[in-house]
Amino acid sequence: MRIRLSLVDLLITLVTLAVAATWVFPLYWTVVTTLKPEYEVVAPGIRLVPETPTLASYIYVFVHTIIGQWYVNSLVTASAVTFLVVTLSAGCAYAISQLKFPGRRLLYGVIVASFMVPAPALIVPHFVLMNDFGLINTWGGIILPQLVLILPIVVMVYKQFFDSIPREFREAAVVDGANEFDIFIKIFVPMTWGVTAALAIYTFIATWNNFLWPFLVATSDTTMTVPVGIVQVHDAFGVQYARNLAGAVLAALPVAAAYLIFQRRVTEAIMLSAGIKG
Amino acid sequence: MADRRSETLPIVVFVAPFVIAFSVLFIYPMLNMIELSFTDAPLIGAGQWVGWRNYLRLIEDGLFKDSVVHTGYFVLLTVVPNTLLGLAFAMMVVRLKGWLQSIVLACFFLPYILPSSVVTLLWGWLLDFQFGIAQYLIAWFVGSRVSVFRDANWAMPMVAFVTIWWTNGFNVLLFIAGLRNIPPDLYDAASVDGAGRWRQFRDITWPLIWPVTVLVLTFQLIIQLKIFDQVYLLTQGGPFNSTYVVVQYIYKQAFTLNHGGYGATVSLFLVVMIAALSVLQLQILRTREAR
Numbered sequence: 001m002r003i004r005l006s007l008v009d010l011l012i013t014l015v016t017l018a019v020a021a022t023w024v025f026p027l028y029w030t031v032v033t034t035l036k037p038e039y040e041v042v043a044p045g046i047r048l049v050p051e052t053p054t055l056a057s058y059i060y061v062f063v064h065t066i067i068g069q070w071y072v073n074s075l076v077t078a079s080a081v082t083f084l085v086v087t088l089s090a091g092c093a094y095a096i097s098q099l100k101f102p103g104r105r106l107l108y109g110v111i112v113a114s115f116m117v118p119a120p121a122l123i124v125p126h127f128v129l130m131n132d133f134g135l136i137n138t139w140g141g142i143i144l145p146q147l148v149l150i151l152p153i154v155v156m157v158y159k160q161f162f163d164s165i166p167r168e169f170r171e172a173a174v175v176d177g178a179n180e181f182d183i184f185i186k187i188f189v190p191m192t193w194g195v196t197a198a199l200a201i202y203t204f205i206a207t208w209n210n211f212l213w214p215f216l217v218a219t220s221d222t223t224m225t226v227p228v229g230i231v232q233v234h235d236a237f238g239v240q241y242a243r244n245l246a247g248a249v250l251a252a253l254p255v256a257a258a259y260l261i262f263q264r265r266v267t268e269a270i271m272l273s274a275g276i277k278g
Numbered sequence: 279m280a281d282r283r284s285e286t287l288p289i290v291v292f293v294a295p296f297v298i299a300f301s302v303l304f305i306y307p308m309l310n311m312i313e314l315s316f317t318d319a320p321l322i323g324a325g326q327w328v329g330w331r332n333y334l335r336l337i338e339d340g341l342f343k344d345s346v347v348h349t350g351y352f353v354l355l356t357v358v359p360n361t362l363l364g365l366a367f368a369m370m371v372v373r374l375k376g377w378l379q380s381i382v383l384a385c386f387f388l389p390y391i392l393p394s395s396v397v398t399l400l401w402g403w404l405l406d407f408q409f410g411i412a413q414y415l416i417a418w419f420v421g422s423r424v425s426v427f428r429d430a431n432w433a434m435p436m437v438a439f440v441t442i443w444w445t446n447g448f449n450v451l452l453f454i455a456g457l458r459n460i461p462p463d464l465y466d467a468a469s470v471d472g473a474g475r476w477r478q479f480r481d482i483t484w485p486l487i488w489p490v491t492v493l494v495l496t497f498q499l500i501i502q503l504k505i506f507d508q509v510y511l512l513t514q515g516g517p518f519n520s521t522y523v524v525v526q527y528i529y530k531q532a533f534t535l536n537h538g539g540y541g542a543t544v545s546l547f548l549v550v551m552i553a554a555l556s557v558l559q560l561q562i563l564r565t566r567e568a569r
Contacts, residue, residue, distance in 0.1 A: 116556035125307035180288035
């Protein structure tokens, strides 16, 4: 009986491994394709390992596109969004959670409600607004509208954590003569450091990946972000599979690396944003 | 006086930056969008007040109605399969241990953190009519290669399939969290009573994971209604508009045809639809917290 059970267990594990391998295979196949010379890419049959591995596709992408500029654009805009979202949200959540002021409940109500408005529904007024500001085709134009997509949820998560910090910490600090800024910087920020890290990585990845808004507002190829740029190349290269895919791999690399390095933080942030405490 | 200042200053410093950003980038655009929806404004520039004309036009607009139907079809194709598959994968992951669990979880989760344009390039290659490796599989099933994104019957299901591959990791994570909350002694007790795997799933796992299932379903519903990237990058709404979706229609009206006012009207339709579903979702989250 025991032996039969463990056999079934083994079988399930093997099926799991097969399914997982199948699920991730498209990624493997893409990376392998980019390492093949173009003639090998279109050769009949399935070759799981490149016969003559080459970085020619990557070199081509670096030489024939301005992917370096796109990286800078993505890095700057995603970092700016991350920084602004975290600082604005933490401050606001602190006030809502710890300070008493008129309109506090209303403010929080509006923030929760705004969570229901989908980002793609705001593309028209956002474009009009960015045009009024003269920010079409600039970093500022890419950054600003992306803030509102993610601000509400980050405020909600921070508020939840600030609420759970025992009042004794605060009262002790007040006795010691600390003002609100001291309490925030010396108690609340350090105590929620892990949450901040998780939310920051999450915001960075989400912003880096965003397609629709940067695609609309970056109208010239010098202001494009990487995920938008690689699709433009797609048209310019014609049918050059390895080159297209090399661009795709380069666009995915930073976020894939961020995930693999900060795996636990990323999963934590996703749980938090879904309303499940990790 | 000094006391008052020490009360007011921190509040202003903490709240004002957020409130300003939020008002300028969210409240104002929302109001502006409502106003635009009553005008015939181009994307950039002023327009004439036209009353309810855009809204009446919405009711008679064939391509708009088609885009709503296609979005519904896409939601139908993705929401339930994606949820059930997420549960299945999560159950596979939680019974593993240590590094094996980490690797298997990473396999299921990695696609979710990729940009949409990477996902579409990747599947465009795998499903390429001439050289795509997935065509071997398709040929084996239906007898010949299929240009999937140029075939009206295949296009939307394939977009749905790519979307499931891309977004499933999110569901897996939520289900793993849910499965870990089920007390293990329930399974031990069931084993002692001689309950097999299927009965354990039916009588313990499924009922206890149900709240998470409902949460995932509503999340999926909201996320998938917003579909744009995959359709735009894989099919451009074709063939014969068979994959035209609501957000793409907003894009077309506002950015291609320069009908800012009408584009705003379609946007408001999407806002109302998703807000209604979000209220439902918040309600579900509340009942979860209350328990």
